[in-house]
Amino acid sequence: MSWYRSKLERDLKRWQAAGWVTPDGAGAIRRDLDQSKAAFAAAPVLAVLGAVLFGFAVMSFVAAHWTGMSKLARLALLIGALWACYGGAALLFQRQLAAFAHAAVVGGIAVYGASIMLIAQMYHMEGNPADAVLLWALGALLAAALASSAAALAAGFVLLTIWCAWERIGSESALFGFLLPCAGAALMAAWLRWRPGLHLAALSLALWIVPLGFLVWGGHAHWLVVLIGGVAAVAAVVCGRALDRHLPVSAALFTYGLAVTYAGLFILQFLDDGRWFLGGADSAPLLRLLLLAIFSLALLLGAMVWALNTDNRPALWLAYTAFALEIFTLYVRTFGSLLTTSLFFLVAALIVSGLAWLAYRLHQSKTTTEAAR
Amino acid sequence: MTLPANRMARALALLALLQTGVLAVMVFDRMRLLTSGREISLPIVPVDPRDLFRGEYVELGYAVGRVPARLLEGPPPLANAPFYVTLEKVPDGSWVPVKLTRDQPQAAGPDRIVLKGRSRFGRFALNAEDPNAVASVRYGIEQYFVPQGEGPRLEALARDKKLAALIAVDGSGNAAIKGLLIDGRLQYEEPLL
Numbered sequence: 001m002s003w004y005r006s007k008l009e010r011d012l013k014r015w016q017a018a019g020w021v022t023p024d025g026a027g028a029i030r031r032d033l034d035q036s037k038a039a040f041a042a043a044p045v046l047a048v049l050g051a052v053l054f055g056f057a058v059m060s061f062v063a064a065h066w067t068g069m070s071k072l073a074r075l076a077l078l079i080g081a082l083w084a085c086y087g088g089a090a091l092l093f094q095r096q097l098a099a100f101a102h103a104a105v106v107g108g109i110a111v112y113g114a115s116i117m118l119i120a121q122m123y124h125m126e127g128n129p130a131d132a133v134l135l136w137a138l139g140a141l142l143a144a145a146l147a148s149s150a151a152a153l154a155a156g157f158v159l160l161t162i163w164c165a166w167e168r169i170g171s172e173s174a175l176f177g178f179l180l181p182c183a184g185a186a187l188m189a190a191w192l193r194w195r196p197g198l199h200l201a202a203l204s205l206a207l208w209i210v211p212l213g214f215l216v217w218g219g220h221a222h223w224l225v226v227l228i229g230g231v232a233a234v235a236a237v238v239c240g241r242a243l244d245r246h247l248p249v250s251a252a253l254f255t256y257g258l259a260v261t262y263a264g265l266f267i268l269q270f271l272d273d274g275r276w277f278l279g280g281a282d283s284a285p286l287l288r289l290l291l292l293a294i295f296s297l298a299l300l301l302g303a304m305v306w307a308l309n310t311d312n313r314p315a316l317w318l319a320y321t322a323f324a325l326e327i328f329t330l331y332v333r334t335f336g337s338l339l340t341t342s343l344f345f346l347v348a349a350l351i352v353s354g355l356a357w358l359a360y361r362l363h364q365s366k367t368t369t370e371a372a373r
Numbered sequence: 374m375t376l377p378a379n380r381m382a383r384a385l386a387l388l389a390l391l392q393t394g395v396l397a398v399m400v401f402d403r404m405r406l407l408t409s410g411r412e413i414s415l416p417i418v419p420v421d422p423r424d425l426f427r428g429e430y431v432e433l434g435y436a437v438g439r440v441p442a443r444l445l446e447g448p449p450p451l452a453n454a455p456f457y458v459t460l461e462k463v464p465d466g467s468w469v470p471v472k473l474t475r476d477q478p479q480a481a482g483p484d485r486i487v488l489k490g491r492s493r494f495g496r497f498a499l500n501a502e503d504p505n506a507v508a509s510v511r512y513g514i515e516q517y518f519v520p521q522g523e524g525p526r527l528e529a530l531a532r533d534k535k536l537a538a539l540i541a542v543d544g545s546g547n548a549a550i551k552g553l554l555i556d557g558r559l560q561y562e563e564p565l566l
Contacts, residue, residue: 072566075400079393086389090382105385112392119396123403124550124563126513128453128491139392146384171453 005033044099048151051103055110071122078115085111089147105149109140113159130166137163141185150194156185157200161207174215178208198249202256210263213272222268229260237306255315258303262322265296270329290344293330297348300326301355404565406549410541413460413468413486414554415514417536431517433538433550437470437488438515442506444473451475455489457546458510473508477546488512489546512548514540523561527553 012029015021021029058081069077085108092101113136119125120132137159144153164178182204189197209229213222233254236243240250269292300323307316330344418434440458450456459472462484471485472478478487493509517538519527537554539562552562 070566071564075396075566079396082392082396083389086385090378090385093381093385094378108389108392112396115396116399119399121518123400124514124517125399125403126511126516135395139395142391143388146388147381167453171451173452 008033044102047100047103048106051107052110055107055114058111058114074118074122078111078118081111082108082115102147102149102151105143105147106151106155109136109143109152109155112136112139112143128167128170130163130170133159133163133166137181141181141188144185144188144192148192150192150197153185153188153192153194153197154200157197157204160185161204164204164208168211168215172215174212175208179205182208199252202252206256206260206263209260210267213264213267220272222264222272225264226261226268227264229257229262229264231257233257233261233303240310251310251312251315254303254306254310254312255318258315258322259318262296262300262318262326265292265299266322266325266329268292269296270333289330289333290347293326293344294347294351296326297323298351298355301352305355305359403549406543406547407541407551407563407565410543410547410549410551411486412539412541412551414537414539415468417538431519433515433517435512435514435538437468438493438510438512440470440473440490440508440510442473442503442508444470445508446472446474448475450492453491455491458488458490458512460486460488486542487546488542488548514538514548514550517550527555527561 008029012021012026016023016026085104089101089104089108092098092104116132116136120127137156140152140156140159143149144156160178160181164175168175182201186198186201186205189195189201209225212228213220213225216224234257236250236254236257240254243250243253269289300319303319304316304323306312307319327348415435415437418436437458437460444458454475457474457477458470459474459478460468461471463469468486477489490510490512493511534556537557538550539552539554539559540548541551542548550563552559554560
């Protein structure tokens with residue numbers, strides 16, 4: 001049973017007992033939930049997974065067995081497989097088997113990528129391997145646009161992110177060129193009205209932003225990452241209502257903004273000095289670390305309060321996890337200078353208690369104003 | 374959001390056509406390079422001469438793959454971006470690098486040829502002032518997939534002999550392996566199709 005279903009069951013019992021919901025009404029609500037669940041059937045998901053596995057099977061079979069064939073035969077095989085996938089998709093669309101048709105489109109994308117790699121192998125092409133991944137990603141996005149395929153769009157996002165990481169490792173540059181196809185793919189997700197696609201867009205954008213500090217302005221510009229994430233989160237807080245009138249995005253925007261902000265702060269505190277976790281207390285100027293840590297913890301607590309008030313579960317869990325990670329890393333990092341460690345935890349304890357008191361007072365004043373009405 | 378079946382069929386045909394087109398451009402571009410490119414032969418410097426053709430693909434080394442940093446003229450190449458190495462034919466018939474530039478230079482005369490290369494280790498970080506610094510350059514002709522059945526024959530032929538690769542080079546400096554020369558004789562030629 002899903003989390004929502006079990007919560008609803010509990011609430012329904014309570015509402016029925018209070019007399020707000022009739023037994024008939026409760027039955028209707030349950031039936032409605034069961035019906036909406038049918039749309040989330042396993043068949044399409046399994047079909048797409050099957051297509052991906054089929055693609056891998058073709059790739060490895062071809063790679064293992066085709067050395068006996070002439071180049072022309074190999075090319076015919078690849079292009080034949082490509083047309084078979086898209087032809088099969090057209091046939092399945094005609095028979096109203098849309099889920100399987102989309103799986104066939106994903107199969108076509110897999111064959112297209114395999115063909116790029118195998119042609120490069122056949123003709124001893126080397127060049128820049130990341131370019132081949134970009135070519136594949138653009139093919140996947142083309143498939144998403146032409147076949148209105150959400151699964152193809154997901155493949156496009158994954159391939160774009162792989163291309164970005166690969167190209168960045170090679171060129172050690174920010175790769176602003178990533179933003180254009182990413183924006184195009186995000187627009188496509190909006191056009192397809194596919195909400196998970198927008199999440200994928202936000203996720204790939206976040207993955208592009210987080211390492212940015214290492215790649216621009218001498219490799220220490222992590223405050224820029226904090227700033228970008230902070231602007232997104234603050235925008236979600238300040239203009240959330242206005243945004244949500246058009247499209248309910250402010251909760252997600254806040255969560256992604258928080259994730260990017262904290263990732264930037266984490267890098268700034270623990271990774272920027274070139275040392276990893278067990279760097280010892282002397283690896284960064286301690287005061288800087290302490291100030292940043294206090295700032296991070298206060299920010300995370302603020303985010304928790306906001307997430308609680310706006311009923312934003314993902315942001316709340318993210319803030320909890322980040323808080324735990326921060327405390328754990330700080331502990332490991334300052335281990336060895338016991339005095340500093342204890343001092344830090346004293347400060348943290350004071351902040352948390354102070355905020356708890358503040359939250360309590362806020363809650364009280366809210367209830368008294370409500371009671372006065 | 375799904376299109377009507379007949380429009381979807383047309384969209385999928387267009388998709389298949391465009392992706393086939395991309396693959397065809399890859400193949401034709403290579404065929405053009407192999408058929409119309411200028412031919413040069415470069416001696417192969419194998420890493421392990423006895424096992425050269427045993428594996429599925431071999432890594433071919435070339436003397437021109439080591440370019441002294443002092444040959445750099447003008448600004449250094451950008452990270453992960455290609456650059457150009459000018460080769461010159463010396464009296465004994467072999468080619469030696471004479472110039473390394475970020476932009477493509479004019480190749481003048483039959484004794485000069487320009488190859489497009491990339492730094493083997495991603496970033497090009499060499500001090501041109503250091504007289505001993507050497508740039509390790511890949512021209513895209515270093516990986517060779519040994520043709521099926523040819524391995525043992527080439528292996529036997531190559532034992533203790535002089536090996537060279539026949540390279541086709543186009544006007545933009547792209548290079549491709551056209552065949553293998555053993556003791557100066559063409560022993561294996563890559564089929565176009």
